[in-house]
Amino acid sequence: MKRAFTLAEVLITLGIIGVVAAVTLPSLITNIQDKHFKAMFKKQYSAVAQAMLASFESGEDIPRFTNDTWADMVYYVCDIGSRLKYVKSGIKCEVFKDNPNASVVLNSSNSNPDVIWHRDDEWYNKRKEPQRLNSGYWKYTFYLADGAWITFACTRDVFVDVNGAKKPNMIGRDIFYFFIPNGYFQPSFSKNSNSGISGSVNSCSAPYNELITEDNYKEDCESGSGWGCSPLYILQ
Numbered sequence: 001m002k003r004a005f006t007l008a009e010v011l012i013t014l015g016i017i018g019v020v021a022a023v024t025l026p027s028l029i030t031n032i033q034d035k036h037f038k039a040m041f042k043k044q045y046s047a048v049a050q051a052m053l054a055s056f057e058s059g060e061d062i063p064r065f066t067n068d069t070w071a072d073m074v075y076y077v078c079d080i081g082s083r084l085k086y087v088k089s090g091i092k093c094e095v096f097k098d099n100p101n102a103s104v105v106l107n108s109s110n111s112n113p114d115v116i117w118h119r120d121d122e123w124y125n126k127r128k129e130p131q132r133l134n135s136g137y138w139k140y141t142f143y144l145a146d147g148a149w150i151t152f153a154c155t156r157d158v159f160v161d162v163n164g165a166k167k168p169n170m171i172g173r174d175i176f177y178f179f180i181p182n183g184y185f186q187p188s189f190s191k192n193s194n195s196g197i198s199g200s201v202n203s204c205s206a207p208y209n210e211l212i213t214e215d216n217y218k219e220d221c222e223s224g225s226g227w228g229c230s231p232l233y234i235l236q
């Protein structure tokens with residue numbers, strides 16, 4: 001007689017395989033997604049760095065990079081944004097380019113209402129807590145050709161969602177940050193210099209701000225808000 005598995009044995013084996021797959025597959029998919037998100041963040045970080053350098057070399061509106069008033073934001077945001085491959089902008093930058101003395105208060109005549117950052121409670125930190133951004137900065141946003149969103153907030157914060165409106169919309173997974181430091185012309189994780197990590201992310205949106213430092217960014221990435229993943233992925 002030829003030996004063979006019984007129907008019951010086959011069903012039990014398939015059941016075990018199914019259970020193992022159900023347990024391990026979501027984790028595997030998440031890991032693959034996170035590697036993709038990480039690579040996309042590095043790409044956007046590099047793109048903004050090149051745009052900032054091009055702005056510096058052009059000599060256009062460079063003094064505004066060293067100012068800390070929110071009223072100057074629209075000029076360096078538009079200058080940097082013009083060098084990115086965006087398909088939509090929350091600011092009608094041509095208005096300010098053609099009239100450098102125009103009011104920086106954004107309204108229906110100089111902004112696009114359909115281009116904004118994530119609305120309140122539609123994005124999350126790694127603790128799965130809903131997040132908010134000061135609504136005054138929602139329109140300082142560019143939708144890029146590759147699907148990423150970049151927004152400029154709180155004067156010098158830059159937020160990147162590498163896949164735009166698509167989920168998970170979570171800090172440290174598809175949402176990242178860096179700063180435009182005062183007096184420097186390349187991105188940093190410090191608001192004051194290119195050395196060290198010290199700055200309150202989303203500082204104008206208390207209590208949704210987080211202090212990221214050289215001492216806590218690794219821990220924050222692993223078990224905190226997720227903002228610490230940004231310097232972790234770029235610097236290591």
